[in-house]
Amino acid sequence: MSLYDDAVLVLKGYEDQSDLRQTYLDHLAAHPDGMWKACADGHITASALVIDPEGGRVLLTLHRKLRMWLQMGGHCERTDTTLAGAAMREAAEESGIPSLQLLRSTPVRLDRHRTPCAWHLDVQYAAVAPGGAVEAISDESLDLRWFAYDEVGDVADESVVRLLDATRALL
DSSP, X not given: OOHHXXXXXXXXXXXXXXXXXXXHHHHHHHOXXXXXXXXXXXXXXXXXXXXXXXXXXXXXXEETTTOSEEOEEEEOOTTOOSHHHHHHHHHHHHHOOTTOEESSSSOSEEEEEEOSSSEEEEEEEEEEOXXXXXXXXXXXXXXXXXXXXXXXXXXXXXXXXXXXXXXXXXX
């Protein structure tokens, strides 16, 4: 199965945010290249909010290009076979933590936002860091920091807050 096929199956199985989910599915139906950064009309991206195993904190990255505190995530790559796998690859690369575990196998939420390259149709997951994990700043980040849940709204935009709220509802 291709990443495109996986994305369609994941989105069809996602039961929340029906209008936005349909926007994603319509985008993929109209754009066979809609998984890739080269699709100028927008593309599917995958991200994961990293939470600590004791609860109460999330790891955010200060994105080098956007200069915003965000969850880990980004563009799908040709080697990715699943959206969840793409989200976990991005999370491990950007956090420096190789042994993250998905909180659940399905997305936590969807978020569509404009970036300098195009519209990102982000499929958002949550991942749990192992106890004692040590993060490491990647080339894509200016900084990497753990924030208490109640601090996230002070540093991040509403999309990150919505993802945190949806993740906390699952805990």
